[in-house]
Amino acid sequence: MIDILNLILIIIGKILVVIGLICDLAASILMIRFPNFYVRLHALTVGSIGGAFVPMIGAGLIALGSTFLGNLRWFLAGGSFTTAFFTFILGGAGSHAIARATYRSKSAVMKPCYVDQLAEDKGGTEC
C-alpha cells in the first residue's frame, strides 16, 4: 500500500517537473526572440513561475516518495517547498518592481509600440 502511494507521488512529481521543463525551454527561447523589454517581461514570469515554481513542487513530491533517500527525504521535501513558496511570492513582486522603475525612468526603448494607455491617461502622446 505504502509503495503504491510512493509511486503515485513520484508520478505526479514527474508530471510537474516535465511541465516545468517545457515552460523553462519556452521562456529561454522567447527571451531571445521577443523584440523589446516590455514583451520580455512575459518571458521572465513564464520562466520564474512556470519554469521554477512548478518543478520545485514536483521535486518536493519526488523527494517525498523516494524511499531510497532514507530520513533525508523529509528535509529535502521541506526545503524544496520553502524555496517554491519564496519563488512564488518574490518572482511576481520583483518583476513588478523592475517594470515600474523601467517605465518611469524611460531606460528601455519601446520600439515596436502599438498602444500605451498609461501615457494616454497622463495626457501625453500615444506611443
Next chain:
Amino acid sequence: MLINIENLVTTFLSLSIAVYIVSFLLYLIRILKGPTIPDMVIAVDALGYDLAAFFVILSILFKTPILIGCAIVLALWIYAIDIYVSKYLEFKELGD
C-alpha cells in the same frame, strides 16, 4: 515491488539536466548581448530562479542536503537584485 524506484527517479532527473543546461545557455546569450540594463537584469532573474530549481533537483540526485540551503538563499538574492536595480533606475541613487 517489481519496479526499482531509485533507478526510475535518477534516470529521469539526469535527463532533465540537459534541458536545464540548454536554457541556461540561451539566457546567457541574452545577458551578454542585452541592449539595455533592464534587459540584462530580467535575464539574470530568470537564470537565478532556474538555477534554484536546478539546485533542488541536483540535491535529490546527489542525495546531499547542502544544496537546498543554497537554493533558498539564491531565491532571496535574486529578489534583492531586483529591488536594488529598480531603486537605482528610478531615483539614480542607492540610498544610505
